[in-house]
């Protein structure tokens with residue numbers, strides 16, 4: 001991977017503080033955006049700004065842009081066709097819409113499984129259904145930051161209608177065994193929903209291999225703009241009782257898309273996927289995407305190993321979630337340093353031009369279960385495609401100094 005040329009695509013990486021380039025380790029909260037994405041958004045406004053389905057050129061261009069973006073997203077997650085892809089404001093809003101639709105086909109006493117590791121966006125919409133008599137069961141998180149799969153299996157029952165699980169944790173980087181969960185739910189005829197928001201920038205997604213019913217992600221986590229994406233298995237969305245206006249199309253993928261979408265941002269989603277695909281090789285767009293994701297993953301995990309080792313050497317540092325050798329994590333490290341709050345760590349890092357996040361990042365249930373709330377959550381450093389070895393080495397040095405100054 002030619003990191004030097006990749007970095008040139010990201011104008012934000014030119015930002016400096018006291019003559020030093022800023023180091024962006026805030027990727028899990030949203031990556032920086034390449035200039036191709038920025039241009040496609042501004043080009044949309046410059047040339048094609050219109051509403052859809054009109055008789056004139058800019059409207060027809062908008063239709064083509066939307067269709068093309070849907071096709072690219074379908075290829076990005078290996079969906080069988082573009083009608084499986086719906087767009088929305090963000091993942092949270094789409095998941096609320098989905099939960100409101102699904103409950104209309106449920107009866108009081110039906111059950112939904114959620115997990116303690118998930119972001120609230122994949123808990124809150126389901127927990128709200130308790131007021132409709134739906135029983136929400138929560139799969140336990142073990143102290144080592146991994147879901148308790150025996151607990152999950154125990155909690156499945158004849159009344160379970162849906163399992164909602166994250167693909168990877170945005171707080172501590174754990175990758176969940178969604179294949180195993182699918183094997184448990186398939187035989188029992190239980191639907192499965194995957195929140196792939198944190199996973200999507202790090203590894204290729206294949207919804208057909210996963211055999212999930214629903215998968216959600218958000219383009220701003222993979223070098224794109226703020227657009228939510230919902231995949232529904234072919235034919236499934238058309239059976240759901242979504243909230244929609246009578247003037248709105250009742251067919252997939254539009255059936256859950258309310259109001260006018262953010263066409264410019266959706267043009268940017270296509271540009272983000274094209275940008276990723278150019279980092280890979282192969283004949284088809286899908287080949288290029290999977291090859292690019294492998295290259296990105298290798299690069300990210302090499303850097304994560306350096307960061308993990310460096311942090312581990314620091315006295316009083318605890319890194320949460322599976323170790324590097326497990327192969328069960330993303331390059332996102334959540335950690336704490338004894339005697340100094342994550343907020344103070346991030347404040348000190350920012351003074352040294354290193355941008356990282358502190359807190360629970362809405363994975364608040366996991367922070368509660370791991371007993372991290374009283375100390376302000378964790379410090380989170382997330383590595384993405386544009387980070388360099390030099391940045392990680394410098395981050396480790398700065399962290400050593402912050403930790404030693406706090407003793």
Ligand SMILES: Cc1ncc(COP(=O)(O)O)c(C=O)c1O
Nearest residue numbers: 090091092119121170197198218
């Ligand atoms: C794992 C995970 N799920 C869901 C969300 C919510 O996504 P959105 O901001 O698109 O609603 C986030 C955002 O950080 C996330 O990291």
